[in-house]
Amino acid sequence: MQTEVIMSGFGGQGLMMIGKLLASAALEEGKNVTWLPSYGPEMRGGTANCTVVIGDKPVGSPLITSPWAAIVMNQPSLEKFAPMLRKDGILVVNSTMIPINSDRTDIRCFRIRADDLASEMGNRRSANLVMLGAYIGLEEIVSHKTLITAIEHAFAEKKKFIDVNRKTFTKGYELAKAGKSDD
Amino acid sequence: MAKVLMKGCEAIGEAAIRAGCRNFFGYPITPQTEVPEYLAKRFPEVDGSYVQAESEVAAINMLYGGAGVGKRVLTTSSSPGISLMAEGVSYIAACHLPIVFVNIVRAGPGLGGILPAQSDYLQATKGHGHGDYKLLVLAPASVQEAVDLIYEAFDLADHYLTPVMVMGDGMIGQMMEPVDLPDMRDLSDLVEKPWAATGACGRGPNIINSLYLKEDMCNANSWKLKEKADEIERKEQRSEAYACPGDVLDVLVVAYGTMARICKTAADEVKKKDKKKVGVFRPISLWPYPYEALAAEAKKAKKILVVEMSTGQMVEDVKLAVLGKKPIEFYGLTGGMVPSPDNVAHKLRSMIK
Incomplete structure (x- = not known):
């Protein structure tokens, strides 16, 4: 069993961060994992993305051309990665920033107003956590609890952000779990 | 120790520290700048010294000096920077000095691009700088293996008195994977280097030099290097x-x-x-x-x-x-x-x- 997740958006939206959170949670649960960032020209003034591969067996290629899931926070990312998803794969869309839909009917698409929800909860910059929460709500490849621990670890030196990140993550998680797209 | 999630470049820096390296000289270049960045932050905690040189040419000559006084020294760079270092590495090899250097390969030739490549293979394996010498070249396929090979590279360099290159592509440098870090080496345990230029107190001078104006001496040094290469070839093949x-x-x-x-x-x-x-x-x-x-x-x-x-x-x-x-x-x-x-x-x- 292997799951590949691509997280993509503008530089600064925190995609690398949620990739690292997912990767550390996977490590915590004893799984094999790789985290590979884009560091090329696209990072310098365009979209930034990272790929997390989680598996029971040691991960072969850390580079993925047909991922299982994509978390997209801006429109260029949706346009780039939706066509690459495997059949029945998962697409989590930040509907605050992305008015369009993927035309694919063979994937599961979940839209969520990540920026709006994060703003309403006190910090728009936590929109990335709403997105990650939604993905874990759809497919609990690591448990909600482990991910919360990963958040607490990652923000150990910026304690004031722990609470809002925990809440925004859980908000996305609960909405997705209940199948409420809140779009 | 529990596994930790680390980026390849940072894990390489930490592995070097644990292997007993306390001296890094280098110059930033994508995709390996996180190694110097990591060491600049981490070295003060272990009493190490980090020098950002004015160029790769300067950095490799600082390694020449550091190795000459018997220290475990490291530099890391990427393709164009490694080309600039070739002259210095040739001097270091000629003088039978141990250094470890890392090439996180990016696309070439020329300034090329910053993305992963393996186009420095011939440069690394068939003659990096001028003259008759070989580099021991190790190529990790994971962050864990990068850590293990860096850790071992310092021992190999000291044992054979030779430059050792660890060569990874940009993905090895940029990827995060779980790693088991090795134990911190006890610095007092490291191999003695009676040949090092540490000050001629109570002994004759140790001279480290690669200039041989007499052809028979230059010939002899090249054959000494060849003998060493033959021994490495017999003992160090890995696959x-x-x-x-x-x-x-x-x-x-x-x-x-x-x-x-x-x-x-x-x-x-x-x-x-x-x-x-x-x-x-x-x-x-x-x-x-x-x-x-x-x-x-x-x-x-x-x-x-x-x-x-x-x-x-x-x-x-x-x-x-x-x-x-x-x-x-x-x-x-x-x-x-x-x-x-x-x-x-x-x-x-x-x-x-």
Whole structure:
């Protein structure tokens, strides 16, 4: 069993961060994992993305051309990665920033107003956590609890952000779990 | 100790510290700048010294000095920077000094691009700088292996008194994976270096020099280097054969570094879906090249496929190992394009139909 997740958006939206959170949670649960960032020209003034591969067996290629899931926070990312998803794969869309839909009917698409929800909860910059929460709500490849621990670890030196990140993550998680797209 | 999630570059820096390295000289260049960045932050905690030199040429000459006084020294760079260091490394090799240096390869030639490549293979294995000498070159395929090889590289350098290069592509530098970090070496435990230029108190001077105006002395030094290279060739060949059970293989894929992992994924796919037998052979020491081990694996195969992120460099060594006994095909992308598992599987299918 292997799951590949691509997280993509503008530089600064925190995609690398949620990739690292997912990767550390996977490590915590004893799984094999790789985290590979884009560091090329696209990072310098365009979209930034990272790929997390989680598996029971040691991960072969850390580079993925047909991922299982994509978390997209801006429109260029949706346009780039939706066509690459495997059949029945998962697409989590930040509907605050992305008015369009993927035309694919063979994937599961979940839209969520990540920026709006994060703003309403006190910090728009936590929109990335709403997105990650939604993905874990759809497919609990690591448990909600482990991910919360990963958040607490990652923000150990910026304690004031722990609470809002925990809440925004859980908000996305609960909405997705209940199948409420809140779009 | 529990595994920690670390980026390749940072893990390389930490492994060097744990191996007893306290001196780094370097110059930033993508995709390896996180090594100097990490060490600049971490060295003060272990009483180490980090120097950002004015250029790669300066940095490698600082290593020359640091190695000459008996310290474990490290530099890291990427392709264009490694080219600039070639002259200094040749002096270091000529003087039988131990250094460890890392090339996180980016696309070339020229300024090229910052994305992963394997196009420095020939430079690393067939003669980096001028003169008769060889580098010991080790190529990790994971962050864990990068850590293990860096840790060991310092011992190999001290044992053979030679420059050791650890060569990874940009993915090895940028990827995060869980690692088990080795123990911190006790500095008082490190091998003694009576030849080091540490001040001639109570003994005659130790002279470290690579200029021989008498041709017989220069000849003798080159043969001394050759003898050492022969010993390394006998003792330090490393490789890994993946899923190559003892019978006939339809194709044996030969690849190193991250490319070997991508090829394993492709091989698994073709084995599963096409019911074909595909093995992967991964050289870990690029010099000395594991010719005998590869020849033994190649015997089982009907065909051989070499995959590299270059236009075909290691393929020359594969030909030397196989000696015309099996057909060899090559697949490669370069310039920062990385062959995907699908690309490799497609090539494999075209070979086995």
